[in-house]
Amino acid sequence: MLLQIEKNTVYIKQRTKELGFDYCGISKAEELTEDAFRLEAWLNKGMHGNMQYMENYFDKRIDPRKLVEGAQSVITLLLNYFPSQVQQPNAPKVAKYAYGKDYHEVIKARLNTLLEDIRKVTGNISGRGFVDSAPVLERSWAKRSGLGWIGKNGNIIHKQAGSFFFIATLIVDIPLLYDGPVADFCGSCTRCLDACPTGAIVSPSVVDGSKCISYFTIELKEQLIPNEMQGKFKDWMFGCDVCQDVCPWNRFAKPHSDVDFTPIPEILNFSTKEWEALTEDEFKNIFRKSPMKRSKYAGIRRNLKFIQT
Template sequence: MPPTPSLDYMQLSQRIKRWGEDLGFQQIGISDTDLSQAEARLMHWLARDFHGDMHYMTAHGVKRSRPALLQPGTLSIVSARLDYLPEQSSVSKQRLQDPAAAFVSRYALGRDYHKVLRNRLQKLADKIAGVAGPFGYRVFTDSAPVLEKAIAEKAGLGWIGKHSNLINRRAGSWFFLGEIYTDLPLPADTPAANHCGQCQACLEVCPTQAIVAPYQVDARRCVSYLTIELHGAIPEALRPLLGNRIYGCDDCQLICPWNRFAKLSAEADFMPRRGLDSAGLLEVFGWSESEFLQKTEGSAIRRIGHVRWLRNVAVALGNGPAMEAAKQALRERLHHPHALVREHSAWALAKLRQ
């Protein structure tokens, strides 16, 4: 149904931003649907096979970069930012430096962000409908072929940094993004300017050198890809570089100077749950499948399943100190029914025996 023709869309966009703040978002911006520059960058990235086994990146053609093909009638996009940082960066750095600690990317310590953002964006859409009347829209939270960072950059929420994450000069990069595709002709905000300058910190700190050039990430080398997206064996040459990172990697954000402006999240849903922020490698390696499912209930971690969880932890144990307890735990997993677990456990055990 077409929106009310008498609407003041500038006023409506201002109200949308206020409603967003009332709902707990840190920032709301609005973009148009011209993502032609981002599309060119995406096609270049795909042509270099930097997406690895993430076949979903090519499965939808250009729907990812042409919003009206994904949601017919889309004229403007509401982009939302929600901070999630659960602890001071100094605490995260200490965990990374403890080889016995199980390091989980900070975004995954709390409740699955998909559910939190989707529910909140739906409430925002309902508020818009209360003023605009029934309108065409669709809510997204990393749940469909959407170029969320390119959209957020055009909406003025930040700029895409050399590590490919979005950076806000007042809030750093520890935040989630979500979108509402709408058929409302809302006025677009001014795109954010890039403020990375000559800084190369993220390129230099990346443990696997996955940032092959500024703004170019080879996912096949990225720790987040290797521990979350990759379904098969982690390449042996990269295993020692993973350290104690068992789910994702935050190194490029921890080093980014703009994150000195990041604020701790006030969202209870994003606070660490079930001790995942303080668990040890031996503890989480000992989880049965039922324990894994119970302890990751409502968490983004559950998506990788118990087998890949054990694969990741086995590698981390192999990168740690040669304690007898670690060797014994790995020996026990040599009899696991899944070959992926057996192979990575054998690799880790051999590494500890060197």
């Protein structure tokens, strides 16, 4: 039995590499008791803003066995999105994760492939893959499985590679060999807290989502951005990378070579005037496979106007 568990674990970690994932960690599927207390406190303080969906499925967020019946293992994967290219100077800024194709679609397809491949080796197991749009505490599982520690900016930080990663989760009902957590290496550094333009990092590892630039420019739908945020966005039109850009550990970030995340040329090359002149039809065509479609044309126009006022 133990030999088969080891064989399955080795296969999974090798196959994830072949599918383009950079790192794989595995944890035992169990209730995240401490995380439940932290999540409850965070919600009670209203730090999720208008993201009401964060209140849903609380029991499933803290226990993967309620997402997959009989779940025994949580496989967590990191996929690098750090780009080799940057936007032209003085243009409205777009978070690096959104330079290429929508990661939800790209990673979901790879998770489906991974699950089918595992079944070819282990038999007809049950499992589900998740990418950022389901009630899964991805960073907690990444921490438990030794893929990094949760930095003071709330991101998973890998000691050899920084934090510019997508996190994916695959929950399965078979036992595997489990990895352990690593130490926290943030130390006394407070660069992310000091640099956050809106003061959204209210204490180490606690981010008030309702104050985050990414929340205002992506999650806040069809509403005006509060006046008290005027002048604080530092030209960020879609998302924000400030807390990652200043993190010393990201000096180890290396550009990815994933064709799916090749930057859309317009994101790199558009000037402010070209963004302003963009029509809705052009937006829908250029960004039809981009995460930027989440804000829709109206949201991008709103954000653009706000950072220029």
